[in-house]
Amino acid sequence: DTEVTQTPKHLVMGMTNKKSLKCEQHMGHRAMYWYKQKAKKPPELMFVYSYEKLSINESVPSRFSPECPNSSLLNLHLHALQPEDSALYLCASSQAGANEKLFFGSGTQLSVL
Amino acid sequence: GESVGLHLPTLSVQEGDNSIINCAYSNSASDYFIWYKQESGKGPQFIIDIRSNMDKRQGQRVTVLLNKTVKHLSLQIAATQPGDSAVYFCAENTTSGTYKYIFGTGTRLKVLA
Numbered sequence: 001d002t003e004v005t006q007t008p009k010h011l012v013m014g015m016t017n018k019k020s021l022k023c024e025q026h027m028g029h030r031a032m033y034w035y036k037q038k039a040k041k042p043p044e045l046m047f048v049y050s051y052e053k054l055s056i057n058e059s060v061p062s063r064f065s066p067e068c069p070n071s072s073l074l075n076l077h078l079h080a081l082q083p084e085d086s087a088l089y090l091c092a093s094s095q096a097g098a099n100e101k102l103f104f105g106s107g108t109q110l111s112v113l
Numbered sequence: 114g115e116s117v118g119l120h121l122p123t124l125s126v127q128e129g130d131n132s133i134i135n136c137a138y139s140n141s142a143s144d145y146f147i148w149y150k151q152e153s154g155k156g157p158q159f160i161i162d163i164r165s166n167m168d169k170r171q172g173q174r175v176t177v178l179l180n181k182t183v184k185h186l187s188l189q190i191a192a193t194q195p196g197d198s199a200v201y202f203c204a205e206n207t208t209s210g211t212y213k214y215i216f217g218t219g220t221r222l223k224v225l226a
Contacts, residue, residue, distance in 0.1 A: 099144065099145035
């Protein structure tokens with residue numbers, strides 16, 4: 001299994017809603033990532049977990065809350081988002097250690113109304 | 114801040130011709146580089162990678178060249194096919210020993226029949 005699975009594929013939420021994005025991989029990878037991608041722009045790094053511990057937070061607003069409950073799962077909890085947070089949210093995983101290629105899921109297309 | 118690549122250009126090539134996609138990176142300390150292909154509605158797909166101790170690496174129909182002197186990376190695609198039409202991103206590990214992978218701005222490749 002070389003897939004990173006993200007759910008849901010599409011999400012529409014209001015600014016007062018609370019929702020969660022989910023990501024799962026069964027490749028035994030111990031590094032997991034969240035990226036945000038706006039249309040016609042490159043993915044922007046948000047968070048990295050290494051061995052289930054938060055390793056990198058790229059100064060992301062607190063309305064985005066990541067969680068890594070185990071080595072296969074990565075969540076992104078969303079609360080009080082703004083319309084400008086509408087984007088494609090990509091999850092990726094890699095082998096532990098530096099200089100390992102990232103495997104990406106297909107993303108969750110989020111629209112904030 | 115750190116940046117990789119140029120503003121998103123579009124490269125149009127005839128089917129069967131070779132394509133060369135370029136990327137400039139700004140961090141001379143970066144030691145690992147990856148090329149990704151992203152089709153519409155999908156996540157980035159790994160193409161090929163190269164470490165900074167190499168100048169060239171070949172895959173199936175693709176070659177990556179690294180010129181550390183001028184901080185330049187290129188992806189060559191031989192005998193370009195319609196299925197190669199996509200946006201191509203270079204990514205670099207900007208901080209050695211970490212999971213901080215930053216993407217360049219990307220190039221859209223259009224293959225003309």
